[in-house]
Amino acid sequence: MRLCITGTPGTGKTTVAKILSEKLRLPIYNLSDIVKEKKLYKSFDEGRDAFIVDIEKLREFFKDKHRFIAEGLVAHYIPCDVLVVLRAKPDVIRERLKERNYTTEKVEENVEAERIAYCATEAFENFSGKVFIHIDTSNRTPEKIVNVIIEGVKRGGIVEEIDWLEG
Ligand SMILES: Nc1ncnc2c1ncn2[C@@H]1O[C@H](COP(=O)(O)OP(=O)(O)OP(=O)(O)O)[C@@H](O)[C@H]1O
Numbered sequence: 001m002r003l004c005i006t007g008t009p010g011t012g013k014t015t016v017a018k019i020l021s022e023k024l025r026l027p028i029y030n031l032s033d034i035v036k037e038k039k040l041y042k043s044f045d046e047g048r049d050a051f052i053v054d055i056e057k058l059r060e061f062f063k064d065k066h067r068f069i070a071e072g073l074v075a076h077y078i079p080c081d082v083l084v085v086l087r088a089k090p091d092v093i094r095e096r097l098k099e100r101n102y103t104t105e106k107v108e109e110n111v112e113a114e115r116i117a118y119c120a121t122e123a124f125e126n127f128s129g130k131v132f133i134h135i136d137t138s139n140r141t142p143e144k145i146v147n148v149i150i151e152g153v154k155r156g157g158i159v160e161e162i163d164w165l166e167g
């Protein structure tokens with residue numbers, strides 16, 4: 001199974017992927033590590049302190065791999081069987097990212113990205129696999145989220161309605 005986990009920073013991709021990889025016995029690829037290690041980037045953006053990922057190189061790297069969990073901000077660009085999009089309330093994202101040594105600007109940029117469903121929309125529009133899983137992690141433990149994902153795989157997908165702009 002090729003399973004990708006995407007979502008705004010702080011939604012819990014790394015945390016969930018670790019538990020899921022043990023349960024499903026699949027090797028795990030953290031995309032920020034892989035992009036650096038294998039030089040799958042075009043350039044380095046000094047302002048954002050981040051690599052600009054070369055999507056073609058990223059896809060090429062996973063081309064001959066058929067059993068994996070790939071997790072990261074660009075995971076939805078990798079061809080996969082199961083695409084998981086983790087969502088979390090903007091306030092939850094803010095609290096989680098404040099714990100890191102991010103600038104207020106970087107925290108708020110990510111909070112806003114989650115609020116307008118930036119990553120989820122991109123993921124949905126790019127998806128061409130079999131199983132799409134879109135879930136709210138806000139009031140769930142990582143273990144619970146993993147169970148929901150496994151249930152989603154069995155059911156052929158789960159798309160929770162999530163709209164942070166409403167109400
Ligand atoms: N379901 C959850 N409930 C409570 N806390 C969580 C949950 N999932 C993750 N966390 C906590 O939130 C923080 C962010 O989680 P994590 O690092 O897994 O996010 P991420 O999506 O991988 O972020 P990034 O994109 O920056 O790598 C961590 O401190 C983690 O322990």
Ligand SMILES: [Mg+2]
Pocket residue numbers: 013014015
């Ligand atoms: Mg992470």
